[in-house]
Amino acid sequence: MVNLTAMTDILNDSQDSPEQGGKGAISAGRASMVPPFSPVLLGGLLLAPIPNVVLRPLLRAVMASVTKQHPGMFERLDSHADTIFLIDPVDLPIRFLLKADAEQPKLTIAREADVSRATAAIHGSLLALIDLLEGRVDGDALFFSRRLLIEGDTEAVVALRNAVDGEEIDIIDDILVRAGPLARPARRAAKVALRLARRAGADMAMLQDALLQPAMERIETQTAAVDHLHQSMARSGSSRRRRASKTPAVQG
Amino acid sequence: MTNRKAAKSTTSLALGPTLFHWDAERWRDFYFRIADEADIETVYLGEVVCAKRRPFILPHIAAVHERLKKAGKDVVLSTLALIMTAEEMDEIKQTTVDADLTFEANDISTASLLAGRRHVIGPFVNAYNGGTINYLAKRGAYRISLPAELSLDTLEALGQTKAVKDVSLEVQVFGRLPLAISARCYHARAHDLHKDGCQFVCGNDPDGLTIETLDDEPFLAINGTQTLSDTYCSLLAELPALKAAGIDSFRLWPHSCDMVQVAALFRSALDDAMAVEEAEARLDEIIGDVPLANGYLHGQEGRLWVEAAAE
């Protein structure tokens, strides 16, 4: 029996609020994104015991494949070659660091200690991150899609989104097949699985909403009551900064 | 190696056109006082923001023009920044037909009408570089009033471009900076009205209406279809650097504070007759509790106040 609260606790830490515009600090733990209730989340828990030593050569192969298929991408990221991106699929137990240096692009597994080195971060469900990679996230919607949380050097994240959008990356064809983790015959099955995962994810999200609906309604009522209290307090005796109105002593 | 143009011995103080919708009599009396008492060389006159306001000042323009000229002021008639209809264009054509008058073009269409005649290019026409300034100067512009967002570096570079040495360059040094113009009237919108039935509510705010963010921070100011900074530009400390860069005309935007005193203050500062600290203190007394900014000139966000570094 899946315990939603327990999973959320494991995957959430407390967050810092970002600092001065555009280059805020990256949260030490997961940012306050609740991973969507989806097959990836359930599948991810099964992945947890897989050792990094298995994953590392996989990541190198992925990078080699991407660099070969899409050399223009890193050229586009030239102005942000020093950025260290934290790619954080919130419904998987691993996170990645990406350094988009055109000479030597690197994709590695992020350990706890590495997170503070990141200067930009993208948090989101795996499916949301795949959407980003494959150019299905609107440039204007990047910041507020609610499926993705952007932190740190926002300009670098925009650059990354524009760079991958310009490349027509297909995660299964370009990466999983060419880099080796999937044999070509498995390609079609993988595509179908991805489609199913999306649909199932949508269904599970609906189920989750239905289960939580009564609680949400109670919260909404309470929030409205609190807001009302705030407004009453604000109206009585607030010190709103007002400019002294200027009445000229003489005309002109 | 910066080839600094020797600072001209005469620098011109100019009063920009009143951007706000002042009551017609107030407008007239303001300029009568300026004629009688203000120590400035150039006065710009005319409606820049909204064609609907023009009928109010029209009855008084001739009298004001005459009084200013008698007082020895250079008078330049300013025109609309945004011209959208054939009617508005026709009115401008009729106004500018008098070849004895000097006009300021705030839209490229008006500049085109004035080609071949001596005219001023106002700050609402994009003159950002030598190429553009040379082109406009060849067509009769004797002065370019520059857009507010140019930094000192840019101004210095402008001062070195060939033909520019024959053209007067003007910089805005006091007042709320015009930042944008629109077809939409924000004053009307703020009062739930449409531009066509605006009831001239912009007349309620002689210095513009301050706009705040949801966090109560003062942000911008609106004046009919125009958006301005909330902060008042003040470049008292930067006047020497501007002169050294080759700027020879300095524009003050009229506000409801005592502009005669403001002009006198800037005059003293331009003539090096007053220390900057004293001038700034005196300005504070005149304008009251108003936030100041000079960020653009320092190549930064326009809203910032940058303390003058020791030269």
Next chain:
Amino acid sequence: MATTGAKAKPETILGDLELICPAGTPAALRAAVDAGAEAVYLGFRDETNARNFPGLNFSPEELADGLEYAHARYCMVFVAINTFPRAGAPEAWHRAIDCAADLGVDAVILADIGILDYAARQHPDLRLHLSVQASASNAEAIRFYHEAFGVRRVVLPRVLTVEDIAELNSQIPVETEVFAFGGMCPMAEGRCLLSSYVTGKSPNITGVCSPASHVRYEERGSEMVSRLGDFTINIFQQSDAAGYPTLCKGRFVADGRASYLFEAPTSLNVLPLLPELMAAGVSALKIEGRQRGRAYTAQVVAAFRAAIDACRRGEPIPEMPQLADVTEGQRETSGAYRRAWR
């Protein structure tokens, strides 16, 4: 219209409504061409164009490839070099024009007078279009640019009503192109300093407005606050669709009342006005959104292609539910084309 490189499309009818589509990246260019654009517009990877966003735009090599792809499919390519060069350093703009001309683009889109002068003198055969950033909002201004530099088409500022545009078209010797879809500027473009007031960067000089470098989102309890530089642009409840903090699309307080004072975060969509725009003599529709991505481009271009084709056949314009996904804040407007917008 005479062009330098594209094959003439066999079924092009004089007076037809062309579809001019955004190409932020080479992939988006291909998507736009494949979706049926008559022309795509793009910029180089620097501040010579008004969408100077990181990771966006074309290198000269990518432009050459894009030209080949587009021209082979009867699609034209316009290059936007529409910002205002800094004093003392016009070289980047001159190089951009030289490069575009040498590669054989179909037109360049310019705004600065000095740059128009350069292009007209150095490349007399290069077709010049006037950018919306030139703020040419009346017949006199448009005639000036035509007579002085030989401009053949003007992108109209988004401040004119359809009636204004019809009148204008009867008075000018150049083609008109109007914005049809995407983000809207409530201010006269090319002359707006709001962004540089808050962030130090403007669309006029740097080619950006409300740049990402100054964007920050903050969570405050159940609310999300969007900030640009040092100012709060909007506050959203958790359930609301949040928005990008474009300066003029936020909520502000005037006389104690909060509202979307300047402009609500809506998307322009002229689909309902298509027949009127055709009747007003407009030559081309411009889709805004080089920074939106190739999925957006493909979707919007396909929808407008279908709509224009339907209009040409005298059929009613079909419903376009797929556009709902890409309209900002899921709200649409006909903007300044209707007088009521003022």
